[in-house]
Amino acid sequence: MSMLEVSDLNVYYGSIHALKGISFNVEQGEIVTLIGANGAGKSTTLNTISGLLKPSSGKIRFEGESLVGVPAHKTVGKGIALCPEGRRVFLQMSVEENLDMGAYTRPDDEAAETKELVFKSFPRLLERRRQSAGTLSGGEQQMLAMGRALMSKPRLLMLDEPSMGLAPILVEEIFSIIEQLHDEGTTILLVEQNAQMALQIANRAYVLETGNISMEGPAEELAHDPRVQKAYLGG
Amino acid sequence: MGFVSNLVNGISLGAVYAIIALGYTMVYGIAKMLNFAHGDIIMVGGYLCFCSISYLGLNPFVSVLVSIVGCTVLGIVIERLAYKPLREAPSLDVLITAIGVSYLLQNTALLIWGSNPKSFPNLFKSLGNIRLFDGQLVISSTAIVTIATNIVIMLALTWFTSKTRMGKAMRACSEDKGAAQLMGINVNSTISLTFAIGSGLAAVAGVLLCSAYPTLMPTTGSMPGIKAFVAAVLGGIGSIPGAMVGGILLGVAEIFAKAYIGTQFSDAIVFALLIVVLLIKPTGILGKPISEKV
Ligand SMILES: Nc1ncnc2c1ncn2[C@@H]1O[C@H](COP(=O)(O)OP(=O)(O)O)[C@@H](O)[C@H]1O
Ligand SMILES: [Mg+2]
Numbered sequence: 001m002s003m004l005e006v007s008d009l010n011v012y013y014g015s016i017h018a019l020k021g022i023s024f025n026v027e028q029g030e031i032v033t034l035i036g037a038n039g040a041g042k043s044t045t046l047n048t049i050s051g052l053l054k055p056s057s058g059k060i061r062f063e064g065e066s067l068v069g070v071p072a073h074k075t076v077g078k079g080i081a082l083c084p085e086g087r088r089v090f091l092q093m094s095v096e097e098n099l100d101m102g103a104y105t106r107p108d109d110e111a112a113e114t115k116e117l118v119f120k121s122f123p124r125l126l127e128r129r130r131q132s133a134g135t136l137s138g139g140e141q142q143m144l145a146m147g148r149a150l151m152s153k154p155r156l157l158m159l160d161e162p163s164m165g166l167a168p169i170l171v172e173e174i175f176s177i178i179e180q181l182h183d184e185g186t187t188i189l190l191v192e193q194n195a196q197m198a199l200q201i202a203n204r205a206y207v208l209e210t211g212n213i214s215m216e217g218p219a220e221e222l223a224h225d226p227r228v229q230k231a232y233l234g235g
Numbered sequence: 236m237g238f239v240s241n242l243v244n245g246i247s248l249g250a251v252y253a254i255i256a257l258g259y260t261m262v263y264g265i266a267k268m269l270n271f272a273h274g275d276i277i278m279v280g281g282y283l284c285f286c287s288i289s290y291l292g293l294n295p296f297v298s299v300l301v302s303i304v305g306c307t308v309l310g311i312v313i314e315r316l317a318y319k320p321l322r323e324a325p326s327l328d329v330l331i332t333a334i335g336v337s338y339l340l341q342n343t344a345l346l347i348w349g350s351n352p353k354s355f356p357n358l359f360k361s362l363g364n365i366r367l368f369d370g371q372l373v374i375s376s377t378a379i380v381t382i383a384t385n386i387v388i389m390l391a392l393t394w395f396t397s398k399t400r401m402g403k404a405m406r407a408c409s410e411d412k413g414a415a416q417l418m419g420i421n422v423n424s425t426i427s428l429t430f431a432i433g434s435g436l437a438a439v440a441g442v443l444l445c446s447a448y449p450t451l452m453p454t455t456g457s458m459p460g461i462k463a464f465v466a467a468v469l470g471g472i473g474s475i476p477g478a479m480v481g482g483i484l485l486g487v488a489e490i491f492a493k494a495y496i497g498t499q500f501s502d503a504i505v506f507a508l509l510i511v512v513l514l515i516k517p518t519g520i521l522g523k524p525i526s527e528k529v
Contacts, residue, residue: 052413072416081417088414090407092523101407104400105419152419 001064003028003187004049004156009058011041011048018044020211021058026156026189031182033190033198033219035232036208042191043085045208046158050082051075062156077105081154085161085191087145091134095125098133098144102151111151118147121177139170146177150186157181158189163197175201195232199223207232240372241494242487247378247447249486250385254440255463256470256478257392258433264409264473265429268326271333272313274460275340276434280306280441281451282344285353295358303438310434311427319423337457344453352452355445377446384439389479392432396475405429409473458502462489465509471522480520484508 002025011019019041026032034042047053049060051072060067062078070078081102090098099118103111119126122143128136133144142162149157159178163171175197182188182201192198199205202219207228215222222228255277262270283305287298317336321329362376396402407415408425416422444459445451462485470481488508492501512520 050417052416071421072413073419073421076417076419084414084417088411090410090414092410093403093406097403101403101415101418101420104404148418 002026002061003063004189005059005061006045006049007059009045009048009060010056011044011053012056013044018211019048019055022208022211022213024206024213024216026187028155028187029185030204031178031188031190031202033192033202033205034208035192035195035198035205037231038193039210040208041211042208043160046082046084046160046189046191049075049158050080076152076154079155080158081149081152081156082158083145083149083160083162085164087138087141089133089136089141089144089148092132094130094132095136095144096129098148099125099151102148105152110153114151114153118150121150121180122147139166139173142166142170142174143177146174150181154186156187156189158191160191161193162190163192163194171197195228199228199233237494240374241490243374243378245487245490246483247375247381247486248490249466249483250381251440251444251447251482252459252463252466252486253385253479253482254388254436254443255459256467256482257388257475258436258440259464259467260470260472260474260478261405261429262433263467265405266314266318266426268318268329269333269464270318270430270433271330271460271464272336272340273433273437274456274458274463275337275344276306276310276437276456277441277444277459278344278451278453278456279309279340280438281355281445281455282348282353283438284358284442284445285355285451288356288358289353295356299358299439299442302442303435306438306441307431307435310430310437313434314427314430319426341453341457348453350453352450355449355451357449358442358446375447377443381443381447384443385479388436388439389475392475401425401428462505465505469509469512469519471519474519474521474523477519477521484520 004026006025007023008021009019010021022045034045036042044053048055049067051067051070055068062080067075090101099115103114124140125144125147128140133141136144146162162174166174171194178188178190179201190198190202199219199222204217205219205222206213207215215228255273258273259270262268280302284298284302287293287301288295293301313336317332318329321332357377359376359380364376365374365379396406404415404420404425407418407420408422412422463482466481466485467478469485470477470479485505489501489505492504496504
């Protein structure tokens with residue numbers, strides 16, 4: 001049994017058919033990446049898994065349990081955290097309050113332990129813990145968004161374009177943190193437009209094109225596939 | 236002494252506006268809607284307290300509690316029945332519904348209590364007025380209770396929103412409901428809680444207002460409701476300290492205008508104040524412009 005199994009998922013925005021029956025799965029301990037151009041349906045996929053969007057049909061199973069119809073505020077308690085596109089940290093709250101919100105469903109003492117681990121992975125957040133999130137740089141906000149997602153101690157971490165809008169040096173840093181989280185045992189579903197970086201760290205990859213999965217396979221293989229190289233790797 | 240006495244009266248009236256404005260501003264902050272029925276909750280609070288004292292013979296303290304509980308429940312029920320089904324609807328639809336709820340409350344009150352004004356008892360008489368400077372300056376017990384209540388509410392709300400789990404969840408919802416849900420926050424119950432708190436505060440405001448201005452009618456809540464809305468916008472809608480500053484400022488301006496310019500002009504001056512402030516600072520005195528980082 002896969003950790004996450006998505007099958008035949010259809011999602012509409014009004015009359016726009018954003019996901020046209022996609023199926024994919026994530027095994028425990030993997031990094032799986034979903035790559036594709038802007039508007040392909042990547043965010044829609046993650047938002048549907050997290051319950052923010054309702055699919056019109058299809059199945060989503062996490063650790064054997066169906067997630068369809070589970071409201072968004074209940075999915076985090078099942079062990080899935082989404083670090084959303086554009087970070088969406090609470091700008092008017094302090095760094096520490098943002099992290100506390102990430103552990104909203106957990107008892108305070110357990111959350112305190114996780115917070116120490118998060119501060120260890122992101123020392124810059126520790127330095128700025130009392131600052132409001134709105135005063136952080138883009139890269140720091142991304143770290144905060146990831147730290148906040150980790151505060152729920154997820155078994156599956158979904159990241160929606162964590163490298164978006166960041167300088168190359170920061171992108172490197174974010175990706176090395178993702179690898180580190182993976183080494184520590186978190187399963188990761190990574191959505192990226194930066195296919196180059198994503199394929200480097202992922203075990204497997206799916207290519208999403210206008211609501212359909214057009215290619216899938218080991219990340220290594222896809223990175224060397226001429227079609228992928230042409231469309232997503234600038235060569 | 237006239238000046239000081241006017242100032243005290245102004246602060247006291249402003250303290251009531253501020254308590255009402257808190258309800259407006261909290262509901263706006265979270266549900267992003269202007270609850271125009273909020274003023275009428277004040278009126279219901281006044282009647283509940285009046286009935287508990289006059290018909291049921293309860294003591295004033297218990298009567299105030301009855302009024303707070305009654306309005307809290309009313310606020311939750313109104314949200315559930317009238318506003319929740321419109322969560323995804325355009326804001327104009329919600330606004331029209333709120334105006335409808337306002338008329339519904341006023342006319343229900345008219346049916347139950349009739350159009351003759353009730354004379355509200357002075358709940359704080361036994362506390363006695365304070366006389367200073369050989370009786371040249373008299374501060375009424377109602378003014379003192381009103382200002383003290385306002386300070387307690389302000390401190391309690393500040394503590395609630397900055398220190399408690401639920402209060403922080405409320406702030407998270409007001410910034411980004413989607414992200415709040417991803418944290419595990421139930422947005423619907425948070426909105427309910429906000430209506431509950433706002434309506435409970437409206438009951439308190441109703442009792443204080445009727446103690447200071449003892450004619451109670453089905454339309455008693457409308458004008459204070461509108462002025463509190465002005466106060467909330469003046470201070471910066473969505474901001475809790477803003478509601479306080481806006482309320483006090485408005486109350487003082489209104490009493491001074493009445494005392495030194497003329498009763499007929501006082502309301503015009505209040506609204507002129509709003510226009511001037513918004514021209515200078517469109518987000519209100521303490522309102523923050525929302526900036527996003529890329
Ligand atoms: N809120 C929305 N309302 C209507 N259409 C939307 C909305 N969000 C996304 N879409 C459409 O759904 C498709 C997939 O979008 P999205 O999942 O955001 O793509 P990606 O994350 O891959 O860039 C796009 O065609 C987009 O225009
Ligand atoms: Mg996207």
